[in-house]
Each structure stands twice: as C-alpha cells, then as structure tokens.
Amino acid sequence: MRTLVLIHGRSQQRKDSKALKQEWLDALHTGFRAAGLDVDLPTEQVRFPYYGDTLDDLVKNAGGKPAEVIIQSAGEPNPAELEFLAAAVSDTVATVGLTEEDIRAHAEDGAVVEQGVQNWPWVLAALRALENVPGLGNASLALATLDVYRYLRNPGIQTIIEGGVRKAFDSAGEFVVVGHSLGSVVAYDVLRRRAAAEGWSAPHFVTVGSPLAVGTIVEALAPIGTPDGVRTWFNAYDPQDVVSLHPLDEAHFPVTPAIENVTVHNGTPNRHGIVGYLSDPTVASRIHAALTD
Structure with missing residues (x-):
C-alpha cells in the first residue's frame, strides 16, 4: 500500500x-x-x-464582520494584494450571479460605482453581499485568497x-x-x-x-x-x-x-x-x- x-x-x-x-x-x-x-x-x-x-500571523483579528476582518488582518492589504483579492471577488460575483444592485445594497454609503481595487468599497460590499448567498459561509474566499497570495508571493x-x-x-x-x-x-x-x-x-x-x-x-x-x-x-x-x-x-x-x-x-x-x-x-x-x- x-x-x-x-x-x-x-x-x-x-x-x-x-x-x-x-x-x-x-x-x-x-x-x-x-x-x-x-x-x-x-x-x-x-x-x-x-x-x-x-x-498564524496572516490573520490577527478573528472578530468582527468577515468583510472587515479582511482589512484588519496583519494590517491593511497592500495594493498588489488588493488587486489580487478584487479580481478573485469579481470572479466569484460573476459566477454566483450577483447584480450591481445586490452589491450596492451592502455598500456603507450606497456609492458603489465600479469593480476593482480602484474602488475598494465595491470589494467590501461584494464580500458582504456574498455573505448573504446561501451556502457561501463566511468570506472564506477572501481569506483563502489572501493566504494563497502571501504563500505564492x-x-x-x-x-x-x-x-x-x-x-x-x-x-x-x-x-x-x-x-x-x-x-x-x-x-x-x-x-x-x-x-x-x-x-x-x-x-x-x-x-x-x-x-x-x-x-x-x-x-x-x-x-x-x-x-x-x-x-x-x-x-x-x-x-x-x-x-x-x-x-x-x-x-x-x-x-x-x-x-x-x-x-x-x-x-x-x-x-x-x-x-x-x-x-x-x-x-x-x-x-x-x-x-x-
């Protein structure tokens, strides 16, 4: 064997x-x-x-809402990490069929305009929206993606x-x-x-x-x-x-x-x-x- x-x-x-x-x-x-x-x-x-x-050092804060944990863990992600994460979130949003209206409803100020790292509030709003899709759980995509990025880079x-x-x-x-x-x-x-x-x-x-x-x-x-x-x-x-x-x-x-x-x-x-x-x-x-x- x-x-x-x-x-x-x-x-x-x-x-x-x-x-x-x-x-x-x-x-x-x-x-x-x-x-x-x-x-x-x-x-x-x-x-x-x-x-x-x-x-262990990759995720320092286990509390709070999952979307907020992303930017609190080991400091705010740097621009390269944000771009990596934004692309992964955008891929997920498209695959599960979330609309811009779904995402806008989870924005803190309702001013979500475009996808990507240039509009970080869109990424956070998308993560919050994904939290409400049955079966998707607790923003594990974002955490896993950042860990993968840090492992690879x-x-x-x-x-x-x-x-x-x-x-x-x-x-x-x-x-x-x-x-x-x-x-x-x-x-x-x-x-x-x-x-x-x-x-x-x-x-x-x-x-x-x-x-x-x-x-x-x-x-x-x-x-x-x-x-x-x-x-x-x-x-x-x-x-x-x-x-x-x-x-x-x-x-x-x-x-x-x-x-x-x-x-x-x-x-x-x-x-x-x-x-x-x-x-x-x-x-x-x-x-x-x-x-x-």
Missing part, C-alpha cells in the same frame, strides 16, 4: 497536529464505511505535515511551509497526496517544483475544496501543468463551496492529462470543511483506489 500524505489548509494554527491528523483519518474512515469498504489504514501509513502555526512563508511539507516525502516508495483548500495549492506547488528533483514518486494526486481554478491563482502559478510523475489527478468540489468555485477543467485549469472532476455535497456548515469532503464515499473510494491499485 502506498503512503498517504495529507496537506491541510488555512486556519489550523494553535492546534494539536496529532489530533488534527486523527480528525482527517476519522472522516476518511467514515467515507470508507459509506462506500462499503472495510479498510484498516494504519496511522503510520499516513503522513501529516503540519504548518498551521506558520500562517512571500518567499519566507513559502520556504518555511515547503520545508515542513518536504519532510513528508522521501525517495523510497510511492505516495498518494491529498490537498485541501490552501493545502491543495501548497501540494501542487511543491510537487511541481520539487518532485522530479527530489526523486519522489507521487502517481496519484487528490484535491478537495481547491481554489486552484480561481483566475488570479491560475495567473500567479502560470505556466501551469501536471506535476512530474502524477498519472491521475482527482478533484472533488462542492458548487456551494465558495473557495472551490470552479472545477479544475479545461475552461479554468487546462492541463494534460485532464483532471477528473466530481461534484459532491459537503455537509459541513460552510460547505468547505475537510470532514465533509473526506467522509464523502466517492472521495474516500478514490483515495482507497489510489492507495491500493
């Missing part, structure tokens, strides 16, 4: 890494049972690189996170890699840049709740491509999960060979939680097949 590498996303700071790993495994075993699979996955067969505390953060994740791999044996949320970006980036050079064998890649198809993230990662050595790539997303707004398909994340995309219903309150993805029988059965084929 291959070794399973689980790469978590944001908001995992100050947590017990062993307990967090067990939460993932419990959810996965729930999915195994739902799929009718009798699987005993030893914990030593699973590696869980933990980098949650590294991201801050060499210090990237180096520390990559250093921790690389310890989960070695040149012996084969790996199945599962990345959730920001963790899917980290997993993709590390595999793409390091797998061949380090001699890692990771033939099967699984992403869940992934923001990789957000337009600004695709642009930041360009040129995109399947990481060396990956033979199959399975992606699961809930259409109501605002972070994984688009499938990783030809229109949004064109790579060869094509990624297999499956829609699932994530039963967690924000439709983005890892438990809701791993406990899904389709996701669990694909992970099991990747481990044992």
Whole structure:
C-alpha cells in the first residue's frame, strides 16, 4: 500500500497536529464505511505535515464582520494584494450571479460605482453581499485568497511551509497526496517544483475544496501543468463551496492529462470543511483506489 500524505489548509494554527491528523483519518474512515469498504489504514501509513502555526500571523483579528476582518488582518492589504483579492471577488460575483444592485445594497454609503481595487468599497460590499448567498459561509474566499497570495508571493512563508511539507516525502516508495483548500495549492506547488528533483514518486494526486481554478491563482502559478510523475489527478468540489468555485477543467485549469472532476455535497456548515469532503464515499473510494491499485 502506498503512503498517504495529507496537506491541510488555512486556519489550523494553535492546534494539536496529532489530533488534527486523527480528525482527517476519522472522516476518511467514515467515507470508507459509506462506500462499503472495510479498510484498516494504519496511522503510520499516513503522513501529516503540519504548518498551521506558520500562517498564524496572516490573520490577527478573528472578530468582527468577515468583510472587515479582511482589512484588519496583519494590517491593511497592500495594493498588489488588493488587486489580487478584487479580481478573485469579481470572479466569484460573476459566477454566483450577483447584480450591481445586490452589491450596492451592502455598500456603507450606497456609492458603489465600479469593480476593482480602484474602488475598494465595491470589494467590501461584494464580500458582504456574498455573505448573504446561501451556502457561501463566511468570506472564506477572501481569506483563502489572501493566504494563497502571501504563500505564492512571500518567499519566507513559502520556504518555511515547503520545508515542513518536504519532510513528508522521501525517495523510497510511492505516495498518494491529498490537498485541501490552501493545502491543495501548497501540494501542487511543491510537487511541481520539487518532485522530479527530489526523486519522489507521487502517481496519484487528490484535491478537495481547491481554489486552484480561481483566475488570479491560475495567473500567479502560470505556466501551469501536471506535476512530474502524477498519472491521475482527482478533484472533488462542492458548487456551494465558495473557495472551490470552479472545477479544475479545461475552461479554468487546462492541463494534460485532464483532471477528473466530481461534484459532491459537503455537509459541513460552510460547505468547505475537510470532514465533509473526506467522509464523502466517492472521495474516500478514490483515495482507497489510489492507495491500493
């Protein structure tokens, strides 16, 4: 059986890494049972690189309305971050079908005129409007997008996170890699840049709740491509999960060979939680097949 590498996303700071790993495994075993699979996955067969505390400084204020938390976290975003976030929010607004009237209704002064970083009140109003779309939850798109931006653009953060994740791999044996949320970006980036050079064998890649198809993230990662050595790539997303707004398909994340995309219903309150993805029988059965084929 291959070794399973689980790469978590944001908001995992100050947590017990062993307990967090067990939460993932419990959810996965729930999915195994739902799929009718009798699987005993030893914990030593699973590696869980933990980098949650590294991201702790990215979000300093956990209180207040989510839209306001965005500009209070780690100081006000700089112009490049604002432009990145504004583009992601605009993409989301268009995809879920919000109108300018919807957004104007959530502006503090009613004077929202145009999209983009040039009109930051529009971005905040759009985030507030997204809060009221059923299933979209708590502005996790904005927080996840800023974290992705800082990971991709801050060499210090990237180096520390990559250093921790690389310890989960070695040149012996084969790996199945599962990345959730920001963790899917980290997993993709590390595999793409390091797998061949380090001699890692990771033939099967699984992403869940992934923001990789957000337009600004695709642009930041360009040129995109399947990481060396990956033979199959399975992606699961809930259409109501605002972070994984688009499938990783030809229109949004064109790579060869094509990624297999499956829609699932994530039963967690924000439709983005890892438990809701791993406990899904389709996701669990694909992970099991990747481990044992």
